[in-house]
Amino acid sequence: MDIELDFLSPVHQIKTKLFDERGLTVFIKRDDLIHPIISGNKWRKLKYILKQARDEEKTRLVTFGGAYSNHLLATAAAAAKFGFKSTGIVRGEQVNNDTLFLCRLHGMNLLFTDRESYRDKPALFRKFFKNDPGAFFIDEGGASPLGARGCSELIGELPETYDHILCASGTGTTAAGIINGITAQHLQTQFHAVPVFKNGEFIKNEIDKLLITPADYHLHTAYDFGGYGKADDQLIEFVKQFVANTGILIEPVYTGKMLFALYDLAAKNHFTPGSRILAIHSGGIWGLLGMKERF
Numbered sequence: 621m622d623i624e625l626d627f628l629s630p631v632h633q634i635k636t637k638l639f640d641e642r643g644l645t646v647f648i649k650r651d652d653l654i655h656p657i658i659s660g661n662k663w664r665k666l667k668y669i670l671k672q673a674r675d676e677e678k679t680r681l682v683t684f685g686g687a688y689s690n691h692l693l694a695t696a697a698a699a700a701k702f703g704f705k706s707t708g709i710v711r712g713e714q715v716n717n718d719t720l721f722l723c724r725l726h727g728m729n730l731l732f733t734d735r736e737s738y739r740d741k742p743a744l745f746r747k748f749f750k751n752d753p754g755a756f757f758i759d760e761g762g763a764s765p766l767g768a769r770g771c772s773e774l775i776g777e778l779p780e781t782y783d784h785i786l787c788a789s790g791t792g793t794t795a796a797g798i799i800n801g802i803t804a805q806h807l808q809t810q811f812h813a814v815p816v817f818k819n820g821e822f823i824k825n826e827i828d829k830l831l832i833t834p835a836d837y838h839l840h841t842a843y844d845f846g847g848y849g850k851a852d853d854q855l856i857e858f859v860k861q862f863v864a865n866t867g868i869l870i871e872p873v874y875t876g877k878m879l880f881a882l883y884d885l886a887a888k889n890h891f892t893p894g895s896r897i898l899a900i901h902s903g904g905i906w907g908l909l910g911m912k913e914r915f
């Protein structure tokens with residue numbers, strides 16, 4: 621079976637009074653709809669990694685993540701779909717939650733490891749799989765040049781050009797891929813990364829390492845809400861209102877922060893009237909299951 625998903629994510633317009641008043645036309649690329657589980661940027665990042673595993677005749681995908689990792693879940697489902705076995709090495713003591721339940725349902729074997737050993741992933745891989753020539757190492761979050769290559773394809777799918785594109789950033793792989801796509805097509809589009817980690821300036825290094833040609837882009841570091849997985853009442857309220865007003869499901873870990881940034885920057889007149897703006901919905905809505913008690 622070809623390593624391909626046949627669904628092209630659509631672009632939808634978001635209409636609100638705020639965008640009208642500021643003269644902005646805002647769209648959202650629905651990468652959350654690519655696949656119910658292998659959603660968003662996790663599919664784009666995995667695509668060429670899986671093709672490489674297939675080319676090397678590997679049989680088991682081995683990857684890493686926290687107990688609520690979208691990447692673990694996407695890898696479990698992609699392995700099931702494309703005929704690989706899978707192992708997830710999970711940071712921290714043994715737990716069970718909705719994400720890990722879905723991983724196991726897709727046949728993923730879970731190994732829990734303490735936070736200290738978790739730091740050295742190649743060592744963990746050697747420890748568990750040194751006698752398994754079919755095992756294939758995939759770094760946490762799919763961070764790699766192959767991951768960026770898959771993400772760059774998003775630009776080729778767009779029906780028109782935009783003045784600005786915004787995306788949430790964790791490892792920076794998705795951002796780098798999109799910037800590479802913009803450069804390759806010689807577009808004038810300005811790219812905006814919204815880091816979801818605290819002190820997100822470090823992401824610039826990670827993005828720059830994966831750029832094929834150096835490029836300028838914007839980094840909005842004021843929207844981490846205290847760090848990864850953190851959210852205050854204002855962000856939770858924003859997510860609730862957004863979902864209730866648009867029917868588009870988002871979560872507060874990634875896309876919620878990026879859209880909050882978009883609304884805030886628009887309100888502060890950051891974009892010139894007449895601008896056409898594209899926000900990337902990078903998926904990950906299963907992450908909501910870990911935050912039910914916040915809503």
Ligand SMILES: *Cc1c(COP(=O)(O)O)cnc(C)c1O
Nearest residue numbers: 790791792793794874902903904
């Ligand atoms: C993992 C993830 C990101 C971060 O992507 P990076 O390539 O690591 O920057 C963004 N959005 C969602 C929904 C994710 O699951």
